[in-house]
Amino acid sequence: MNVAIRRMTLEDVPTVHEIDTISFSLPWAERSFRFELTENPVSRSWVAESGGRIAAMLVLWLIIDEAHIATIATHPDFRRQGIGEQLMIAALLSARAEGAAHAFLEVRAGNAGALSLYKKYGFVVAGGRPRYYKDNNEDAILMNLDDLNGLEAS
Numbered sequence: 135m136n137v138a139i140r141r142m143t144l145e146d147v148p149t150v151h152e153i154d155t156i157s158f159s160l161p162w163a164e165r166s167f168r169f170e171l172t173e174n175p176v177s178r179s180w181v182a183e184s185g186g187r188i189a190a191m192l193v194l195w196l197i198i199d200e201a202h203i204a205t206i207a208t209h210p211d212f213r214r215q216g217i218g219e220q221l222m223i224a225a226l227l228s229a230r231a232e233g234a235a236h237a238f239l240e241v242r243a244g245n246a247g248a249l250s251l252y253k254k255y256g257f258v259v260a261g262g263r264p265r266y267y268k269d270n271n272e273d274a275i276l277m278n279l280d281d282l283n284g285l286e287a288s
């Protein structure tokens with residue numbers, strides 16, 4: 135599958151918000167994505183395109199030497215095609231080029247697919263936040279990738 139990965143633009147936001155809404159029980163407001171693009175200096179927002187459609191989106195916060203994956207989702211029509219991993223790796227490699235040494239994220243304890251994705255690329259469980267997600271009181275798992283130097287493009 136031919137996938138093009140590029141930075142998110144304001145024109146992408148309605149589609150990105152649609153993917154977010156389909157993918158999460160607590161989606162971001164559309165204006166949150168606009169904020170990331172226009173006002174948040176630590177934000178690096180990305181999309182993956184396939185066949186002329188936006189297939190996946192990711193927002194990363196680069197805070198000094200830490201890359202924090204704030205959100206990532208692939209549209210259901212495009213899941214399990216390797217797009218999410220390509221997008222995540224591209225965003226992390228770009229953050230590494232900008233000085234990130236390690237990466238961090240939070241994931242729902244019951245999100246087996248996402249946990250597998252992160253473990254596949256070396257993220258390890260670094261802690262938890264009990265009942266963090268307010269819609270169903272699900273725990274958050276905190277994950278770390280200690281050394282971004284080992285990361286290769288998929």
Ligand SMILES: CC(C)(COP(=O)(O)OP(=O)(O)OC[C@H]1O[C@@H](n2cnc3c(N)ncnc32)[C@H](O)[C@@H]1OP(=O)(O)O)[C@@H](O)C(=O)NCCC(=O)NCCS
Pocket residue numbers: 157158190205206207208209212213214215216217218219220240241242245246247248250251252254
């Ligand atoms: C998690 C998510 C982003 C994965 O995106 P994707 O494009 O389908 O993922 P990929 O096809 O690149 O999968 C890469 C690897 O992740 C793991 N994986 C992804 N989805 C999985 C699933 N449903 N079950 C088990 N493993 C899964 C596998 O290890 C897979 O590698 P493999 O295909 O070689 O086995 C996608 O399922 C999604 O958008 N989910 C809803 C939103 C979400 O939960 N985001 C994460 C929040 S922390």
